[in-house]
Amino acid sequence: MLNVFTLEAGKLKGRLVQDGDLADGSLQLPRPVWVDLEDPTEEEKDWIQARFGLVLPADIVDEDLEESARFYEEDNGELHMRSDFLIDADKGHDEQGSRSVRVAFILHENVLFSVHSEDLPVFRLLRLRARRIPALIEDAKDVLLKLYDADAEYSADALEGIYDSLEKVSQRVLKEAVNDVAAGEALTAIAREEDLNGRIRRNVMDTRRALSFLMRSRMLNAEQFEDARQILRDIDSLDSHTAFLFDKINFLMDATVGFININQNRIIKIFSVASVALLPPTLIASVYGMNFKFMPELEWELGYPFALGLMAFSVITPFLYFRRKGWL
Template sequence: MNQQSHHTDANEDLTEADANANEVKDDLAQVHDLVAKIRVYEEETRNQEGPRQELLDGLQREHRFRLRTFLAGLPTVAVAVILSALPEDDRAIAWKEIAEDRLDGILDLLAEDVAEELIGDGQHTSSKVMVNAFELHNGRLRQVTVDRPALFANIKPIWVDLVAPTARVRNWVGKHYGLEIPDPEDLTDLESSARYYVEDNGEVHMRSDFLLDLDAGSRNVAVAFIVHNDILFSVRSEELPVFRLQRLRARSQPGYVKSGTDVLLDLYAADVEYSANALEGVYGELEQVGTQVLRSAITDVEASQILAGVAEAEDINGRTRRSVLDTRRALSFLMRGKLLSEVQLSDVREILRDIDSLDGHTAFLFNKINFLMDATDSAININANKKIERLTILSVVFMPINVLAGMGGMSEFSTMATAFEWPMWLAYVFFTAFVMLVGGIMFFGLRHFEKRQPKRPRAVVSKSA
């Protein structure tokens, strides 16, 4: 059965499931309840410390496991219907708990906007060996999973995608097409001459960094591209949301791509779009951090959490900037090498304009991050100054007592108490009262003279007529 008929059947299945939504009503309620509990525990964890935080973390992991197990037992169509019915935030949580081997089938059943939103979340990665070939069929890309060399004889792909290929897999793919497939673990060259070049036989070699933004942290993943006999070969060490998004669009939209070079340009365009979404997330994080920083008082613990959040935002912003700058270099190489048609050149110029707009956002975010860093450092310094001030006040308040003790010492006080024939306990009671009296006089005296200090008048800004 071809891809088009499969897609049609999938849509019919989803329509039938929508018509019988009552069949998954209980399942939807169960998923919604589990997601709600996960969100509550996740929110509470941020506000707790120590054993209480560990307890909430354990409860959150337990409910995530329950959600994962429950979704694994549901049919693909039912999962798609549930995801479509959930609110956006709840949908993102449920999506992370779905097994990777079911993702593509579920994406085919979802509305296009919902599918792209879930792919853009980028929380599913894979490091397992995978070779997928894509050929044009009725204007769409048809995906063929290749697990042995003989399958290449029956297809004419425009794109061969390799994820974490072993040396054996790289060898038989390269041998079939007459080229050398690089090891994805060795894609670390920094010089432009080593990253972008054209072989004597016309092969185009490019190595770019794509952004991967996860909850656990962001990083850049190196990807090697080879254009050989109008076929695009892509090699990387793990799955990326950009590639999954490209596969979805090319499968669902006829005429979306027509050649391997079109696929390459669309991958770069999707990377820019993914980077823009990452920057939107940074804006949201910094807005929350800014609300905390601008409060009247910040504790040292809160300041440390703020600094951690700002540092994470700076890391994402820096990696995003690196990714889009790398994309710009790659597109400039294609333009200089005259490797594109007029239509493709127009697409490249549009992508470059999008990159230029992102440059302004990354620069603004860097400035905002520096401001929040400085503001948080100032709050920490203010807290430290308050502690020093308290210690200074204590030393000044008890300075007279220290002077008397230094002049005579406690032995002379004991002798003086004996001369007056006072009981020793009564003498120490009077001594303690005297210390408190002198300390109180010093404290309130300092407060009085501090309030009497003349205040600097505020500058008055005159309004021009």
């Protein structure tokens, strides 16, 4: 999918380019500021090369790139950046779960090219804002900065979602009786939020590296440089939130596991009490079952009632003692 964005009256206007438009060679577009490629085809790559003289590498969105190869500047002035953007499954009800998607940026002759494998909520958010807010974007570097700004905001919204989810888990674990089923559901929810929190922390770290690289490249004007610094300050404010959430997640995890241990200990205690209480009648039954010369049950008329009564007494007495001690 190929989207070409141009500036008209201070607003970002996009056009979806179909494969048929590329095939006949009649496509004529004004100079864009942003070309967004989602899972590009060979025809779209060939058109980019013919129209802009830019060759997209085959491994442009490869996940296995070395860290040193993610941010660099070519001799001809091309700026290459590869950043990870977050997808929060809870917001979009995505069945694949929360994940990070690698996006490749190339700043070539004042045109920003972005390549990614699937549509991203941050990109949709920027497109919506740029169509509604005049003068939000003036050039390709503004597009890149606004994407990182929207990414930081999206991460902050995801952190708020984690707060809400953990609050529900807290009410369920700390204010209600927790059985094994409820504890298992709580552990599942906590593990899911822990995974998302870790992804958010990794995402903001990656965004911080990308902004630092942009600031060191000296390609930003004074206003853009200040915008980048403000985004970095916003990202720094998220670190304390992620650290607090990690502590809260660990506390809820320990509390839930503790309730599971309590439930298991309660079951073990029942078996322990039962085994201790049933030991005396078992001893009495075994004694009365010995091969005496004169069996009490036969030689004594009250043998059986006495044996049964003694066994009942030996069972009741330990239970009364355990109850008095508070062990039941």
